[in-house]
Amino acid sequence: MLIVDIIVSGLMMGSFYGLMAIGLTLIFGILKVVNFSHGEFFMVGAYAYTLLLLKANVSAWIAVPSAFFLGTLVGLATERLLMRPLYRTYSEWGVMRDEYAIIVTFGLSLFLMNLANQIIGPYPFRGPNLVAVSRIEIGSLMVSGHRFVASLLALVVLASTYLFMRASRWGKEIQAVAQNRLGASIAGINTAKASALVFSLSSGLVGLSGALLAPLFHAYPAVGVFPALKSYVIVVLGGMGSAIGSIVGGFLLGVLESLGATYISYAYRDTFGFLILMVVLIFRPQGLFGEKVREV
Amino acid sequence: MRGGSRIRTRRELKVSLIFLAIVALLPLVVKVPYWLGVLIVSMYFAIVSAAWNLLAGYTGQFSLAPATFAMIGAYSSGLLYHHFQVSPWIGIPVGVVAAALIGLLLGVVVLRLRGPYLALTTLSFAEITRLVIGNSYDLTRGDLGLSVPAIFESRLAYYYLFLAVLVAVQLGLYILVRSRAGLYLQAIRDDDVAAAGRGVNVVRWKTVSFSLSSGICGLAGGIYVHFIMLASPEIGLVLQTGLVMCMVVIGGMGTLIGPVLGAFLVEVASEAFRDVGLSHMLVFSLMVILIGRFFRDGLWGLFDRLRDRRPAVGRAPAAVGRGGSS
Numbered sequence: 001m002l003i004v005d006i007i008v009s010g011l012m013m014g015s016f017y018g019l020m021a022i023g024l025t026l027i028f029g030i031l032k033v034v035n036f037s038h039g040e041f042f043m044v045g046a047y048a049y050t051l052l053l054l055k056a057n058v059s060a061w062i063a064v065p066s067a068f069f070l071g072t073l074v075g076l077a078t079e080r081l082l083m084r085p086l087y088r089t090y091s092e093w094g095v096m097r098d099e100y101a102i103i104v105t106f107g108l109s110l111f112l113m114n115l116a117n118q119i120i121g122p123y124p125f126r127g128p129n130l131v132a133v134s135r136i137e138i139g140s141l142m143v144s145g146h147r148f149v150a151s152l153l154a155l156v157v158l159a160s161t162y163l164f165m166r167a168s169r170w171g172k173e174i175q176a177v178a179q180n181r182l183g184a185s186i187a188g189i190n191t192a193k194a195s196a197l198v199f200s201l202s203s204g205l206v207g208l209s210g211a212l213l214a215p216l217f218h219a220y221p222a223v224g225v226f227p228a229l230k231s232y233v234i235v236v237l238g239g240m241g242s243a244i245g246s247i248v249g250g251f252l253l254g255v256l257e258s259l260g261a262t263y264i265s266y267a268y269r270d271t272f273g274f275l276i277l278m279v280v281l282i283f284r285p286q287g288l289f290g291e292k293v294r295e296v
Numbered sequence: 297m298r299g300g301s302r303i304r305t306r307r308e309l310k311v312s313l314i315f316l317a318i319v320a321l322l323p324l325v326v327k328v329p330y331w332l333g334v335l336i337v338s339m340y341f342a343i344v345s346a347a348w349n350l351l352a353g354y355t356g357q358f359s360l361a362p363a364t365f366a367m368i369g370a371y372s373s374g375l376l377y378h379h380f381q382v383s384p385w386i387g388i389p390v391g392v393v394a395a396a397l398i399g400l401l402l403g404v405v406v407l408r409l410r411g412p413y414l415a416l417t418t419l420s421f422a423e424i425t426r427l428v429i430g431n432s433y434d435l436t437r438g439d440l441g442l443s444v445p446a447i448f449e450s451r452l453a454y455y456y457l458f459l460a461v462l463v464a465v466q467l468g469l470y471i472l473v474r475s476r477a478g479l480y481l482q483a484i485r486d487d488d489v490a491a492a493g494r495g496v497n498v499v500r501w502k503t504v505s506f507s508l509s510s511g512i513c514g515l516a517g518g519i520y521v522h523f524i525m526l527a528s529p530e531i532g533l534v535l536q537t538g539l540v541m542c543m544v545v546i547g548g549m550g551t552l553i554g555p556v557l558g559a560f561l562v563e564v565a566s567e568a569f570r571d572v573g574l575s576h577m578l579v580f581s582l583m584v585i586l587i588g589r590f591f592r593d594g595l596w597g598l599f600d601r602l603r604d605r606r607p608a609v610g611r612a613p614a615a616v617g618r619g620g621s622s
Contacts (some may be wrong), residue, residue, distance in 0.1 A: 033412060034416065036415075069373075099358060103584065106584075107581045107582075107588060108585055109547075110538050111581035111585060113577075114575045115578060117575055117576045117578075118578055232416050268431055270423075271423075273420075274420035277417070277420045280419055281413055285409060285413060
């Protein structure tokens with residue numbers, strides 16, 4: 001296999017990885033907690049896309065946005081019902097918020113997984129491709145048509161999310177809240193609204209990546225476990241809370257895995273990411289693009 | 297959830313010993329081997345849950361790897377038997393030492409991290425270990441698993457071995473929690489910066505707690521593998537850790553009795569739900585979310601509160617401005 005081939009396939013996987021992980025890092029940025037039900041929002045998107053196409057026979061170009069919106073709704077509900085205590089009162093929660101977030105989101109992850117298992121059943125559904133073209137030739141490279149279109153789409157969404165965060169008014173409000181919640185609220189920013197926005201955007205984006213990857217991964221109750229684990233690796237690598245870090249981290253992980261699978265060992269390809277994560281956490285806990293956190 | 301006063305700990309020990317005494321008498325009534333098996337599995341989970349509770353409930357360290365340490369205990373004994381025909385009576389203690397040592401190493405490395413970072417590192421440790429064991433076919437026979445011998449002929453012998461270990465673990469934890477070291481651990485849980493300020497060696501005591509908890513998990517896994525007679529990577533699934541977390545949260549975190557009650561409740565109820573055709577994890581994960589959200593001291597806390605008619609724990613009084621940034 002040509003090295004260019006390996007790197008291109010790694011970069012394409014990387015665009016999906018970036019899309020999966022960016023929501024997780026945004027949530028960490030604003031709430032300072034890790035959402036352990038991230039993978040189940042991916043599952044919601046994968047199911048929405050697949051079932052809409054297979055059972056309702058709608059066009060793929062309606063199914064993809066629907067997956068995004070369904071993800072958004074689930075995220076919004078989660079934020080309203082479960083995340084509010086994180087920023088209401090700080091007197092006792094200040095110390096306990098990590099524990100609370102882990103318990104509740106890990107519980108939600110198990111709940112959604114088993115809900116899908118109970119309602120839809122454990123059998124995997126294979127999502128149809130976005131486009132009918134099976135192979136696209138770029139120079140000497142052969143890429144699957146679906147992967148090509150889906151990764152272009154992922155790139156466009158990543159770029160617009162980044163622009164939204166940097167340039168729009170809402171994006172700037174979100175950044176302000178991430179920097180200092182109390183200060184932002186004194187400046188007149190509705191911090192609860194900003195958090196709700198981030199949560200629904202985050203789950204919408206990971207739902208969208210679920211829809212784009214449904215033809216590759218299929219849709220089944222535990223489909224989100226693997227993307228969630230990858231996302232944790234990426235956000236730690238890129239720096240928790242940094243949007244650009246998760247995009248770069250996604251590409252980096254995609255290429256490293258692709259190279260590692262070819263030159264080191266295919267059977268152990270999934271362990272590379274976790275090794276990276278442990279090494280980064282031990283030697284550079286703030287990641288590549290993260291800020292050092294100061295303790296009082 | 298904040299237990300800790302000596303009188304309450306004493307009461308929790310009393311109740312859990314009464315509960316375990318009832319468990320000891322159960323084989324007089326329960327004769328079906330199947331249900332004896334369910335109770336044995338409950339006791340396995342009770343031991344792992346108690347160990348995880350020491351770490352998460354008393355020390356405030358959310359490890360996501362208790363099932364992995366049980367798997368390490370299981371494979372230590374399994375591999376020793378498979379390759380060198382070493383007796384399980386040597387293999388199990390070796391597993392305990394191996395789990396405690398790996399826990400110590402991991403602890404030294406990761407316990408400087410806190411909160412979500414610790415959870416992420418232990419989660420990736422759990423996944424690496426499971427993937428390596430599942431893929432090293434020559435050494436471990438991969439996902440096929442290793443078949444290991446039984447140590448007893450009868451289920452009753454396993455039953456009382458597990459019960460004895462569980463009672464020993466409960467007594468040991470009771471002594472630990474009431475000792476000075478127990479106070480250090482709870483101080484670290486409540487505020488590690490303040491604890492360090494008052495002279496507690498935070499990293500050392502976190503490491504001790506991590507290593508001890510891992511060793512107990514290894515012990516549970518080592519005995520369990522000779523009961524199910526198959527060492528497979530399934531013992532270390534993250535889902536198993538999820539189950540342990542459900543048990544501890546439902547029973548009552550940071551209490552001596554909570555994990556034991558939770559383990560029996562969840563494991564026995566799972567069997568009952570299976571007959572109805574309802575996914576047991578659906579019910580338990582919903583319970584975890586509700587308990588986490590509304591009454592964080594679990595079922596034991598609820599029971600305790602009804603007894604005392606005390607107001608709910610965890611509803612913070614007036615909000616003190618403490619900015620979200622840290």
